[in-house]
Amino acid sequence: MNSKVLDITERTAATFAFAFLSAFSFSDLSTARDAAIAGAAAAASVVKGLLKNYLGVKGDEPTPGA
Numbered sequence: 001m002n003s004k005v006l007d008i009t010e011r012t013a014a015t016f017a018f019a020f021l022s023a024f025s026f027s028d029l030s031t032a033r034d035a036a037i038a039g040a041a042a043a044a045s046v047v048k049g050l051l052k053n054y055l056g057v058k059g060d061e062p063t064p065g066a
Contacts, residue, residue: 008050016043
């Protein structure tokens with residue numbers, strides 16, 4: 001597997017887990033669905049940002065340090 005793809009996968013999984021556990025740990029089992037939605041939104045945000053830096057946008061410079 002490409003190292004950049006592996007990096008994106010690991011970051012996405014970690015972000016999902018962190019968001020899910022943050023939402024889930026302060027509530028009960030009935031909010032597991034809401035916690036999963038929060039995790040999915042966080043993971044989607046990571047993927048979007050990383051893909052922008054990986055693929056680039058014509059006329060747009062990559063974010064420094066990313």
